[in-house]
Amino acid sequence: MAKEKLSIVKIGGNIIEDSNALDAFLQLFSKLEGKKILVHGGGKRATGVAAKLGIESKMVNGRRITDADTLEVITMVYGGLVNKNIVAKLQALSIDAIGLTGADVNSITSDKRPVKEIDFGFVGDVKAVAHNSIDKLIQADFTPVFCAITHDGNGQLLNTNADTITSQVAVGMSEVYETSIYYCFELNGVLEDINDKNSVIKHIDSKLYTELLEKGIIADGMLPKLENCFDALNNGVSKINMGNTSMLTQENDNFTTITL
Helix, strand or coil: CCCCCCEEEEEEEEHCHHCCCCCCCCCHHCCCCCCEEEEEEEHHHHHHHHHHHCCCEEEEEEEEEEEEHHHHHHHHHHHHHHHHHHCCCHHHHCCCEEECCCHHHCEEEEEEECCCCCCCEEEEEEEEEEEHHHHHHHHCEEEEEECCCEEEEEEEEEEECCCHHHHHHHHHHHCCEEEEEEEEEECCCCCCCCCCCCCEEEEECCCHHHHHHHHHCCCCCHHHHHHHHHHHCCCCCEEEEEECCHHCCCCCCEEEECCC
């Protein structure tokens, strides 16, 4: 029997920071057909709130060092301010959303990242996704909205990369659904030439991915994103789309689709 489709959509900080962009995105998300999950970050907002509280944000390779004070700010901003704002806006669009961290219904457990060269503090690497618990919410016609926080099962919340949460939730839910991921960001997709925003590579499979790596076309911030993508595809996700928010509409085909 064919599995029902499930779309998992991730939005980043730039959309969250711009209330007009967020409203426009949520309009598109609300019209997306079928069952769906939203995952959001909120790093820029957290950095701003931390600064107001006199807490310095420390980043290494684009990843946040999360000490105890920073974790408090992240919990307030991601789990409270950003998450509930999105949930309220979705209710206004007749989407019965429910805001979650990974601790809610024990949905996403993580291990605290071990200290190697760098101590990232209270940062989690996803260990398990409780797909049955998340599915109960979906089956009850709720739309889960996950922020970038998980837990370790022993009462400790952990800051966790939102791209990783997206791919791991998609892998977990692929037990039950045919899952597709939509990574929404500023660019139109994966670009052949970083200086030409229209040079979108529309389809990437494993073979082309290897070639793009060899040519150095996929580099810097795109590397971890695409590693994540192929990891998800190799673990049950059917396809991944990357581009700006307009890829959620039928009219736009100028984005990148990634398959095995």
